[in-house]
Amino acid sequence: MSRDSQQRFDVLVIGGGPAGMAAAVRAAECGVDVGIVDDNATVGGQIWRGDLADGRSRDAVKWSELLRTAKVTKLCGKRVFDQPEKGVLLAEGENDLFELRYRNLILATGARERFLPFPGWTLPNVMGAGGLQAMVKSGLPIQGKRVVVAGTGPLLLAVAAYLKKHGAEIPVVCEQTSWSNLARFTATLLGQPAKIAQGLRLKGELGGVPFVVNSWPLAAHGRQALESVTISRGGKPETTQCDFLACGFHLVPNIELQVLLGCQIQAGHVRVDEFQRTTVESIFCAGEPTGIGGVESALLEGQIAGLAAAGGMEEARRLFPGREKARRFARHMDRAFRVRPELRILPTADTIVCRCEDVPYSRLQRQTSWREAKLQTRCGMGPCQGRVCGPAAQFLFKWIPDSVRPPVFPARIENLSALAGGPLKNGAALGGFE
Amino acid sequence: MLSQMTVMVNGSPVSVPSGTTVAVAVVMAGQACRTGVTGEPRGPLCGMGICFECRVAIDGRSHCRSCQILCRPGMQVRTDE
Numbered sequence: 107m108s109r110d111s112q113q114r115f116d117v118l119v120i121g122g123g124p125a126g127m128a129a130a131v132r133a134a135e136c137g138v139d140v141g142i143v144d145d146n147a148t149v150g151g152q153i154w155r156g157d158l159a160d161g162r163s164r165d166a167v168k169w170s171e172l173l174r175t176a177k178v179t180k181l182c183g184k185r186v187f188d189q190p191e192k193g194v195l196l197a198e199g200e201n202d203l204f205e206l207r208y209r210n211l212i213l214a215t216g217a218r219e220r221f222l223p224f225p226g227w228t229l230p231n232v233m234g235a236g237g238l239q240a241m242v243k244s245g246l247p248i249q250g251k252r253v254v255v256a257g258t259g260p261l262l263l264a265v266a267a268y269l270k271k272h273g274a275e276i277p278v279v280c281e282q283t284s285w286s287n288l289a290r291f292t293a294t295l296l297g298q299p300a301k302i303a304q305g306l307r308l309k310g311e312l313g314g315v316p317f318v319v320n321s322w323p324l325a326a327h328g329r330q331a332l333e334s335v336t337i338s339r340g341g342k343p344e345t346t347q348c349d350f351l352a353c354g355f356h357l358v359p360n361i362e363l364q365v366l367l368g369c370q371i372q373a374g375h376v377r378v379d380e381f382q383r384t385t386v387e388s389i390f391c392a393g394e395p396t397g398i399g400g401v402e403s404a405l406l407e408g409q410i411a412g413l414a415a416a417g418g419m420e421e422a423r424r425l426f427p428g429r430e431k432a433r434r435f436a437r438h439m440d441r442a443f444r445v446r447p448e449l450r451i452l453p454t455a456d457t458i459v460c461r462c463e464d465v466p467y468s469r470l471q472r473q474t475s476w477r478e479a480k481l482q483t484r485c486g487m488g489p490c491q492g493r494v495c496g497p498a499a500q501f502l503f504k505w506i507p508d509s510v511r512p513p514v515f516p517a518r519i520e521n522l523s524a525l526a527g528g529p530l531k532n533g534a535a536l537g538g539f540e
Numbered sequence: 541m542l543s544q545m546t547v548m549v550n551g552s553p554v555s556v557p558s559g560t561t562v563a564v565a566v567v568m569a570g571q572a573c574r575t576g577v578t579g580e581p582r583g584p585l586c587g588m589g590i591c592f593e594c595r596v597a598i599d600g601r602s603h604c605r606s607c608q609i610l611c612r613p614g615m616q617v618r619t620d621e
Binding site: 145146147152183185200218219221228229230231232233234236237238239240241244245246247330331360458461462463464488489490493494516 | 556557559560561563564565567568572573576577578580581582583584585586587588589590591592593595603607608609610
């Protein structure tokens with residue numbers, strides 16, 4: 107068995123976004139040995155990706171500085187893929203394998219965008235809203251490009267403002283929800299001046315970009331890559347030339363690792379108690395996996411989990427009222443940006459739903475459950491393991507996703523064989539590559 | 541100032557600033573990352589290592605998620621492998 111490194115922590119945090127950073131910092135302040143693992147090249151998660159360079163978010167700068175100076179072992183560019191025995195996780199780097207032992211584990215695995223299929227959504231340059239933003243933050247030149255932003259959720263405006271600031275032309279931002287939903291949501295912000303200021307700043311940055319509600323993409327067009335998109339606007343189709351379509355339908359939590367470790371899931375979220383403890387002993391969960399709540403909620407839950415995992419129960423308790431307020435906001439957000447049922451009819455018979463295995467909508471229509479779809483069509487059986495088509499199928503067909511099996515991410519064959527205690531003959535059977 | 545570097549995408553040079561991901565270099569080169577099971581060209585979707593649409597071969601190692609890996613000078617990237 108070859109493992110490049112074995113490390114042992116009192117508190118191990120999985121995920122280096124706001125919740126994970128806050129958890130690691132607070133746990134370290136209690137004087138215990140803390141490690142934090144993230145699969146990206148740097149910490150910050152998706153929301154703070156690249157924000158340190160432009161100093162835009164005060165919270166990002168604050169927590170990065172706290173984490174930098176904290177006594178925390180940072181393991182970036184490493185992805186956890188299995189727990190071979192209780193208290194031990196395996197993580198894979200670009201060229202190496204790590205065995206991480208923990209007494210307490212904090213899962214702060216964040217969220218991903220929800221993608222919904224419509225004709226043409228598989229064309230190159232149709233990306234997630236957060237997806238395109240991440241690409242621009244990772245160096246993609248966007249100056250002078252035409253970008254249609256569409257989908258639902260508070261991310262759309264933030265992405266549009268970001269892209270415009272970096273020189274993109276945004277012909278329109280399409281939000282699928284209604285004015286009444288938005289108005290109700292805005293009213294709930296009245297007690298939260300910081301959020302109103304944030305909203306006004308975004309509005310200012312957006313300048314003259316049209317923001318339309320009751321609007322969504324009907325089809326993307328192009329030969330080898332995207333050339334134009336047809337949107338439904340006020341019930342009428344309207345086609346716009348563009349270089350990119352940035353399209354995401356709010357967020358879904360990353361709960362695969364929690365499911366693998368046996369944590370109980372309730373209505374799609376990880377069930378936690380007041381100290382962010384999951385139903386599995388010594389495993390905590392914080393941030394988006396417990397309910398999509400945004401960065402403020404994630405920071406509070408992360409701090410509570412970090413303190414509680416390191417024994418600082420009284421200090422953790424002092425953060426409960428703030429977390430309650432953040433969670434109320436989350437519930438309002440959830441209601442405001444619920445995806446409308448009309449979007450279920452966007453895919454046509456040959457629209458691909460599972461992008462890994464190219465399973466079209468018509469084949470899925472004949473199935474009765476997620477399990478049956480997997481067995482009969484290979485939907486959700488490719489390398490993304492249903493992370494993209496699972497939430498889409500759940501929306502389209504109301505299928506409930508079932509159990510998660512290791513490895514929770516595709517891992518290299520030599521690492522899977524280390525896990526099995528010897529060389530494997532048939533790596534593909536374990537979801538392995540190479 | 542960010543320094544520039546050159547990576548090879550399917551044998552053609554692409555000049556990128558340091559800190560650029562391989563996925564970005566592939567999009568800048570105007571290439572699709574892979575071909576789907578039914579022959580469609582595919583490019584990055586999620587930008588965060590979830591969707592696996594951006595996988596390419598890097599320096600001979602296939603199935604690398606190019607959105608998670610930073611360019612290194614002289615890197616050899618092959619799409620559709």
